[in-house]
Amino acid sequence: MQVAAATRGEGAARKATTEGGDGAGTPSTGGRGREGVADARRIVVKVGSSSLTTAAGGLDADRVDALVDVLAKYQDKEVVLVSSGAIAAGLAPLGLDRRPRDLARQQAAASVGQGLLVARYTASFARYGRRVGQVLLTADDTSRRAHYRNACRTLDQLLAMGAVPIVNENDTVATDEIRFGDNDRLAALVAHLVRADLLILLSDVDGLYDGDPSLPGTSRIDQVSGPKDLEGISIGSTGKSGVGTGGMVTKVEAARIAAAAGIPVVLTSAVHAADALAGATTGTHFLRTGRRTADRLLWLAHASAPQGALVLDDGAVQAVVERNSSLLPAGICAVEGDFSAGDPVELRDAGGRAVARGVVNFDAREIPRLIGRSTRDLARELGPAYEREVVHRDDLVLLQH
Structure with missing residues (x-):
């Protein structure tokens, strides 16, 4: 059985993200909450390229602002934003109509796009008097223990000073041999690194389905309590924008890593960012399956080479x-x-x-x-x-x- 995810129209995404409204297929439930979600104080939010860019590949300022409107609302929470979009943002300025396959042009696009991305976030959060700090990581940074500890200290200090860390893979220097490959796994590692209470994975998909949502009889999986809940389900790639690298496989793997480390996960679309942060029943909720482990053990299992x-x-x-x-x-x-x-x-x-x-x-x-x-x-x-x-x-x- 193929697992798929429903997508949302661009206009609906903007409206629902800013208003926390009810997008088709995932109704808001108001005060009805989820354990370990609504009361989370330190949250890692990961957003995919397709939720931030236009079909042509440039940054969509309205989408970025809509996401920031939601995140800035929660002044009592500490938010770390793991944001894709650097390569996608650099496509249009460089005259590229699609994501290049070769590493050199990907790195060139990332070099142009990363500046545009962090500048947009800086301006958008400034509307709420919030500062941002850019943190670029490679897989090599997490596989080297000293680099891993330094990243931890930097993120902790940014949060302590009231800034919003904007984390991304450093695509301009990463090679094929030392890449995360997607920001979903990076987000799971960052969630453990900063001792987050919750990980929210936002994309152009609104959850994990037990089949193709365009076919009769399929439904969104509301909750995953462990690996057995996914037995018999073939998790296929999703997302049709062509600007990102992740799919449902990487998101479920990231959710498994975080849940095993004692961090609950909500997988939903950017449409429902407000509902996810409020603890309403939206998307797919992955319950904790393990206890929070020592940093070195998670590093060993998922980041070491x-x-x-x-x-x-x-x-x-x-x-x-x-x-x-x-x-x-x-x-x-x-x-x-x-x-x-x-x-x-x-x-x-x-x-x-x-x-x-x-x-x-x-x-x-x-x-x-x-x-x-x-x-x-x-x-x-x-x-x-x-x-x-x-x-x-x-x-x-x-x-x-």
Whole structure:
């Protein structure tokens, strides 16, 4: 079954976003709220390119202003805005009629568009006496632990000073090898990074459907309490504007990441931004499925770039996965890659499947002589520094399959 999402007309989107009105297909419910949504104080809002630009590819000032009208209304909340749109905003000024396929022209469009985008936000929020701060990130910034901590401090300070952080992927320098690829996953990571109470994903779609909404008998999925609610549903790409990179797959994945970290998520269209912030029943609500975890664990699971791998025997796989044990030298069969102590590495079973990821305590060149041996024997031969885990359980996360 193909999951799709209904789209809205441009005029209706502007009207409903500014008034919090009832767009077709998703009625507002006024005071009826959702747990963990209406009372959220720190919120990450992600908006897609198609919600901010015209069909020709330029910024739509009315759409930007309509979104800001909604966000600025909530003076008692701290809002971090993860905004796509830089590449799309740069298309028309550069005479491009569609998003280019090659990286060089994408970066050129982003270079032009990013300035236009932040200037528009600056002017729009200034109508309410609010300042904005631009934060551009690459996947490399989140895969390097020091950069990750610096981003966290910058965002916290901007919020403390009353500014609205405007976060986007730094498309002008990111390469194909080090990209988020879409801002949905970036938004989920930012939500955890700033310890948000809520993540709202806004696009040109109004929620997750159990089929093609243009066909009889299909309906929007109001709530997702866990992975089982999505069993049997094939999540397909959505959005027809051609200016963005994400689709329903990336949005559901972002919602899964955030929900697993204890952050509820509302997926809806920019049409219903006001309803989403008010906690009304709009779009699809993803309930928390896990607890808020340490920053380093979310970084390990979703932002780190493994520098190598350790192949485990069956006993070690069982100990790590089922008993939450640390990885000892005795359970390692092989080492792959060239990494240093403190780097993230994958833990793989004999079949090559990655079952976990962790921070390794030894350099790759040291591990071959440790393989298959007990820590007691190693300490006796090599010294007390070797009587320890190769990967400690506190620096290890299991990978879902």
